[in-house]
Amino acid sequence: MVAGPLPAPSGPGKDRLRLWIRLLRASRTIEAELRERLKKEFDTTLPRFDVMAALYRVPEGMLMSDLSRFLLVSNGNVTGIVDRLVSEGLVARARRNGDRRTSMVRLTEEGTKSFAIIAAAHEGWIGELLGKVSEEDARRLTGMLTSFRSNWEGRE
Amino acid sequence: MVAGPLPAPSGPGKDRLRLWIRLLRASRTIEAELRERLKKEFDTTLPRFDVMAALYRVPEGMLMSDLSRFLLVSNGNVTGIVDRLVSEGLVARARRNGDRRTSMVRLTEEGTKSFAIIAAAHEGWIGELLGKVSEEDARRLTGMLTSFRSNWEGRE
DNA sequence: ATATAAAACTTTAAGCTTGAAATATTTTAC
């Protein structure tokens, strides 16, 4: 996946392969740095941050299945992360009256306060880590990635 | 991390934050698809593929520490993956005469053959998954990501 | 020479991740 710079392959399809490798290395590098800072500064993890970020947008809460779909991870995965956040008092589960299979998950007051602080730091880090990307390039790159994404939505 | 499309934040630094979110979602989407195909078609995993891809470039082998540095993962992580590949006969460890702390890790003949087949399929998948990105955009995007990467190398 | 530090690697504990199986509930089809 993170294949090599050495022989510099060429031929049809190689440009896209090279793009993929760069994309993956860039995101892994940034992810590793964020992970480390979240741990050091706030004693939390990237998956916890992701869940809280998703919930922060929607004060009334989300269903577990919406959460896992939004985060692009499996159902069982979210269960574990939410379990831990609940045990720390940052997130609450609420069974619904209507459909007793589902449970609404939302940030607690403490979780909301806590996330707001972390998110501010996070945004600063991204500004720092991507600082060398010009605003114009950032918008252009975002545009390309967005059109890529739209080709994918609703697949399978 | 994979934060939301809904309120569309604005302000200074938001362009870079949006870029990061798009970057992360794109790589996670592709990664998930590759993971699934590797499992279904070849009964293997992305981390195993990554390790084999790294070794494939260097027939004489790599040190464990070079491998983990190259793959951007921790030392202990590589130990486990290589252990499993060795037990499957795809990879071999060889203690060196000179420095007895190190061990040279390389693909076995079987591992080389096996990887060549998987890599061909993998390249086709990338072509398919990134098919909507024009060759020109691919090169431009790669260029941007490369310059970003060079800002990072040798950090910490 | 010998203590100290550095380097290469493995082990460990805790947490993340997936796909598949299990449970509980609701909806659909006769």
Place this chain on the structure above:
DNA sequence: GTAAAATATTTCAAGCTTAAAGTTTTATAT
């Protein structure tokens, strides 16, 4: 009305991942 299918979620086993601590070997400084 009831059996079957669909939906929402959790549980489970296996594997991935990290940071920190531990082991062995080599290099450095006195």
